[in-house]
Amino acid sequence: xxxxxxxxxxxxxxxxxxxxxxxxxxxxxxxxxxxxxxxxxxxxxxxxxxxxxxxxxxxxxxxxxxxxxxxxxxxxxxxxxxxxxxxxxxxxxxxxxxxxxxxxxxxxxxxxxxxxxxxxxxxxxxxxxxxxxxxxxxxxxxxxxxxxxxxxxxxxxxxxxxxxxxxxxxxxxxxxxxxxxxxxxxxxxxxxxxxxxxxxxxxxxxxxxxxxxxxxxxxxxxxxxxxxxxxxxxxxxxxxxxxxxxxxxxxxxxxxxxxxxxxxxxxxxxxxxxxxxxxxxxxxxxxxxxxxxxxxxxxxxxxxxxxxxxxxxxxxxxxxxxxx
Amino acid sequence: xxxxxxxxxxxxxxxxxxxxxxxxxxxxxxxxxxxxxxxxxxxxxxxxxxxxxxxxxxxxxxxxxxxxxxxxxxxxxxxxxxxxxxxxxxxxxxxxxxxxxxxxxxxxxxxxxxxxxxxxxxxxxxxxxxxxxxxxxxxxxxxxxxxxxxxxxxxxxxxxxxxxxxxxxxxxxxxxxxxxxxxxxxxxxxxxxxxxxxxxxxxxxxxxxxxxxxxxxxxxxxxxxxxxxxxxxxxxxxxxxxxxxxx
Ligand SMILES: Cc1cc2nc3c(=O)[nH]c(=O)nc-3n(C[C@H](O)[C@H](O)[C@H](O)COP(=O)(O)OP(=O)(O)OC[C@H]3O[C@@H](n4cnc5c(N)ncnc54)[C@H](O)[C@@H]3O)c2cc1C
Ligand SMILES: Nc1ncnc2c1ncn2[C@@H]1O[C@H](COP(=O)(O)O)[C@@H](O)[C@H]1O
Numbered sequence: 001x002x003x004x005x006x007x008x009x010x011x012x013x014x015x016x017x018x019x020x021x022x023x024x025x026x027x028x029x030x031x032x033x034x035x036x037x038x039x040x041x042x043x044x045x046x047x048x049x050x051x052x053x054x055x056x057x058x059x060x061x062x063x064x065x066x067x068x069x070x071x072x073x074x075x076x077x078x079x080x081x082x083x084x085x086x087x088x089x090x091x092x093x094x095x096x097x098x099x100x101x102x103x104x105x106x107x108x109x110x111x112x113x114x115x116x117x118x119x120x121x122x123x124x125x126x127x128x129x130x131x132x133x134x135x136x137x138x139x140x141x142x143x144x145x146x147x148x149x150x151x152x153x154x155x156x157x158x159x160x161x162x163x164x165x166x167x168x169x170x171x172x173x174x175x176x177x178x179x180x181x182x183x184x185x186x187x188x189x190x191x192x193x194x195x196x197x198x199x200x201x202x203x204x205x206x207x208x209x210x211x212x213x214x215x216x217x218x219x220x221x222x223x224x225x226x227x228x229x230x231x232x233x234x235x236x237x238x239x240x241x242x243x244x245x246x247x248x249x250x251x252x253x254x255x256x257x258x259x260x261x262x263x264x265x266x267x268x269x270x271x272x273x274x275x276x277x278x279x280x281x282x283x284x285x286x287x288x289x290x291x292x293x294x295x296x297x298x299x300x301x302x303x304x305x306x307x308x309x310x311x312x313x314x315x316x317x318x319x320x321x322x323x324x
Numbered sequence: 325x326x327x328x329x330x331x332x333x334x335x336x337x338x339x340x341x342x343x344x345x346x347x348x349x350x351x352x353x354x355x356x357x358x359x360x361x362x363x364x365x366x367x368x369x370x371x372x373x374x375x376x377x378x379x380x381x382x383x384x385x386x387x388x389x390x391x392x393x394x395x396x397x398x399x400x401x402x403x404x405x406x407x408x409x410x411x412x413x414x415x416x417x418x419x420x421x422x423x424x425x426x427x428x429x430x431x432x433x434x435x436x437x438x439x440x441x442x443x444x445x446x447x448x449x450x451x452x453x454x455x456x457x458x459x460x461x462x463x464x465x466x467x468x469x470x471x472x473x474x475x476x477x478x479x480x481x482x483x484x485x486x487x488x489x490x491x492x493x494x495x496x497x498x499x500x501x502x503x504x505x506x507x508x509x510x511x512x513x514x515x516x517x518x519x520x521x522x523x524x525x526x527x528x529x530x531x532x533x534x535x536x537x538x539x540x541x542x543x544x545x546x547x548x549x550x551x552x553x554x555x556x557x558x559x560x561x562x563x564x565x566x567x568x569x570x571x
Contacts, residue, residue: 105450106457114534117448139341141541148534192486246502261570282568304554316557
């Protein structure tokens with residue numbers, strides 16, 4: 001028996017959120033007296049897989065098939081089902097991201113396993129198998145009891161800090177009996193956002209609203225984001241006006257994020273906007289209107305004009321970095 | 325080509341979320357239910373466009389829910405679509421919802437199943453992939469653009485850190501987000517027509533829920549904002565470092 005966890009890498013380097021998922025799985029394994037088996041696909045080195053032991057994986061099952069280099073939910077599901085059967089997995093963990101949200105529900109449906117999507121806590125085994133998750137787009141949490149024999153969880157990235165420990169994982173090859181239909185989606189074009197930090201994984205986010213007045217002023221937010229190593233986001237009207245790409249819009253009808261730091265500039269703080277960001281650990285609001293509702297949801301507030309305050313903040317960050 | 329659009333009723337986006345019975349139930353008192361925005365603005369409108377362009381012959385709308393879901397599915401019919409189906413089942417567990425939809429879709433000969441990228445109440449983003457698995461279909465999540473030519477779909481969608489364009493032959497399930505279509509406003513004609521369109525109520529298939537919600541919690545209230553002078557950004561950076569410990 002084991003806790004199975006699907007891990008993702010970019011060109012052979014495992015993503016931080018996957019290390020977090022392994023650590024999460026290790027915690028479950030510890031409290032259920034089992035072990036952690038990570039499942040990795042594609043072109044990744046043995047040493048990188050062995051190093052996953054430092055985060056709690058005892059074993060890594062590795063499937064190499066060139067066709068897995070492009071993610072595809074059917075083929076990945078088959079990989080996970082094959083691994084789950086081999087390991088008699090009782091708990092399966094994925095990430096609540098575009099990969100995890102496409103694979104884990106398929107795996108759950110196939111195994112007839114209850115799913116908790118977007119978990120933000122370890123399971124409470126005292127009352128069954130109860131996991132806390134985000135609901136109402138960050139306005140509340142629900143406690144979900146999984147009653148099926150096998151349990152499937154997608155973990156909300158950035159829920160727990162990643163701590164490196166000791167240990168080496170053993171690597172085993174996993175043979176999967178693919179069929180042609182598993183690869184019937186043809187990839188025509190891939191456009192990776194260049195350089196910047198992906199919003200869903202970002203620990204620091206700089207976000208702008210209509211108060212920025214127009215796309216020509218965004219450079220002040222980009223300068224700040226660059227200095228901090230932050231991702232950029234925006235309010236819905238900004239996305240709707242095509243000032244920014246649609247993927248940056250956060251809120252109830254956009255992305256839900258929970259970074260460590262969310263800096264909201266020229267955003268009024270409408271309930272639909274807050275719904276997507278109020279899981280952030282620390283919120284800074286910069287707005288020229290003292291009555292802006294966002295101040296009520298903020299930890300730190302600055303009253304002032306964005307075009308004056310943000311460049312000053314960027315300078316202050318620069319100075320801070322030079323001294324630390 | 326027959327399209328099935330999955331419609332989920334959700335509380336209006338301005339709802340102040342509250343719970344009753346010792347935080348075990350979501351209180352629906354005074355709450356207005358709307359069509360999940362992703363289902364309405366993107367999945368449904370794109371299905372209607374495909375019908376208008378002649379690519380699709382039938383657009384059916386399906387919801388899994390008890391009788392109180394009917395006003396919402398009627399609202400969806402007012403935007404367009406040929407008929408609506410309500411599966412008379414509880415909608416508390418993702419697997420159960422997906423299995424009810426798949427059970428019905430199995431016999432309908434649908435070429436395309438369109439869903440929203442997630443419901444704004446339970447935020448699972450899971451029903452689409454589950455339905456695809458249960459129907460042994462391909463699934464493309466987070467679509468921003470969908471084109472159909474004959475029996476081939478071309479879909480541009482969000483992937484980790486970017487965008488990808490895929491082609492895939494039908495049948496196929498796709499979850500939709502911004503970009504797929506532009507929201508429409510229902511008109512009087514649509515609203516009148518919806519009254520006479522068929523709304524089929526289908527008894528629930530015998531499917532057990534695999535999860536139960538045992539309680540709810542509201543996020544801790546913010547203790548109050550600390551205001552920093554606009555000319556003292558060094559102080560803000562210092563607080564973010566020493567107090568909030570986020571940089
Ligand atoms: C069904 C539905 C779903 C929605 N979903 C979302 C969603 O997912 N995400 C979302 O964001 N919104 C959403 N909205 C829209 C939401 O209600 C608000 O309209 C929107 O968030 C407002 O965006 P904003 O704060 O950028 O603009 P505004 O409300 O116009 O606020 C601009 C702010 O900038 C400030 N400002 C102006 N000039 C300056 C300056 N020079 N310096 C500093 N500050 C300045 C102003 O004081 C004001 O507070 C939704 C609405 C509906 C009805
Ligand atoms: N009760 C339901 N009835 C019909 N479709 C649903 C239901 N719940 C969810 N869906 C569909 O599945 C999508 C994703 O929902 P979810 O997985 O619950 O976040 C929604 O956008 C709807 O298209």
